[in-house]
Amino acid sequence: MVSEEVSKLLERHEGKQGALISILEEIQARYSYLPQELLREVAVQSGRSLTDVYGVATFYKAFSLQPRGKHLISVCLGTACHVRGGPAIADELEKQLGIKAGQTTPDREFTLESVNCLGACALGPVVVVDGHYFSNVKSSQVKEILEKSKKGLDIVEIDTDERIFPIEVSCARCNHSLMDSEHQIDGHPSIRVTVSFGQRHGWMCISSLWGSYNVTSKHEIPYETIVNFFCPHCHAELIGGASCSECNAPMVPMVIRGGGVVQLCSRRGCKNHILDLGGTVFE
Amino acid sequence: MVTLTINGLQVSVEEGTTLLEAAKFLNFPIPTLCHMEGLSPYGACRLCVVEIGEGPRSRLVTSCTYPAEEGLVVRTTSKRVDRARRMVIELLLGTCPQSKIIQDIASKYNVRQQRFRQEYDDCILCGLCVRMCAEQMMAKAIGFRGRGETRSIGTPFDVKSDVCRLCGGCIYVCPACQLRCTYNQPEKAVCGGCANIAAPCLKKPEFEDMMCYMDPCVACEIKKD
Helix, strand or coil, X not given: CHXXXXXXHHHHCCCCHHHHHHHHHHHHHHHCCCCHHHHHHHHXXXXXXXXXXXXXXXXXXXXXXXXXXCEEEEEECCXXXXXXXXXXXXXHHHHHXXXXXXXXXXXXXXXXXXXXXXXXXXXXXXXXXXXXXXCCCCHHHHHHHHHHHHHCCCCXXXXXXXXXXXXXXXXXXXXXXXXXXXXXXXXXXXXXXXXXXXXXXEEEEECCEECCCCEEECCCCCCCCECEEECCCCCCECCXXXXXXXXXXXXXXXXXXXXXXXXXXXXXXCXXXXXXXCCCEEC | CEEEEECCEEEEECCCCEHHXXXXXXXXXXXXXXXXXXXXXXXXXXCCEEEECCHHHCEEEECCCCECCCCCEEECCCHHXXXXXXXXXXXXXXXXXXXXXXXXXXXXXXXXXXXXXXXXXXXXXXXXXXXXXXXXXXXXXXXXXXXXXHCEEECHHHCCCCCCCCCCHHHHHCCCCHHHHHCCCHHHCCCCCCCCCCCCCCXXXXXXXXXXXXXXXXXXXXXXX
């Protein structure tokens, strides 16, 4: 099981000398730490010595050999954050979580670590939870931050968040609208396309909200699968020349009513998409 | 061929020769600790510093890693070099005061003062054992781990390595633990250096089957106090 997983991983990085860090990063992203057996397997399968792999894994602070909690809290103790009261925040976090910096709570919920600078000195003292920045943190806010993190910070409020807006798209070939007002996702008409993957073929509805990744489909699409998109009206495949900058899967172009093109990555789970409004490009 | 000047003497050496080798050719003594023939140069101990260039643009480089350049002016024992070297010796002595090799170098350079707290560490991170294991023994059983303050040498995960053949090469080249194996009477030494199979940097309790024959171990005893 482990060996299959590693060989799959190595296949993607095959032949690249400097790929070790990327490989370890991917393992870390999946398990949130580097399990010993996986490190050994990486060494065996990539032909590197275990000593080298272990050396790299222990050198970088981003890698951890101990299991980490679900949420990673980094509290900045750099110079600017330090003078603005970073240590008090760190103390408060330690007190509330009952652990020291560098440790994980027994329920595997939080890992607390101190960092030396996050490059956001003007916002200090800074606390980062799972990639979300909290600026000008006061000790009294610590409890709130922890509660919010437990609920999950990736949940966006669709009604109030102004970064989210609905788009209307049509097929690039027949110019027929792809909007389906009968099947609503997030309270807005969804984008209906036909998809096929493997032997399966069926409809899929994508949320038309820019910034929402909600999708429903006839068949459950496994993660990491690359899906072929078809227009439900002219049955032409929706395909452009571009490929995803993150995972290299083909991008799917759709024309936006009012001008412009939106491109989605065809890999399930990859959130890369490009909005091209003729001149200005949002990613 | 490259021609350079060492301490005022001109010497022609082949391209790619290091300053250390060129100086050796002229018989100028340069102390070394982490340098060993047959192993790649590493420049870790900084003992072999020499001054290159002239006037305000002169600078200190490690001669074991610096390749000879055309027209380079090298001084192996200038005042600046001497000061830097003595400082290096003092620092090494602070880390491993029990090492016979370091003590010898210190006495040779008349370092009689110890301004740093003595640590009685087992390792000066010179990397000799790591290179020995990788380049001569082709095993790569030990390597550097971590970084900064917590950098150390040892096997991955601190458990017995699958590729270690217990050759003892790492112990043989170690400048820090020599006294540990031979005490102060190398000629009467029981183990000859290699009987102590556990690398000094490996954690002892996990290596009960590979124990240190120097009993009591000088470094360990001093550390206890």
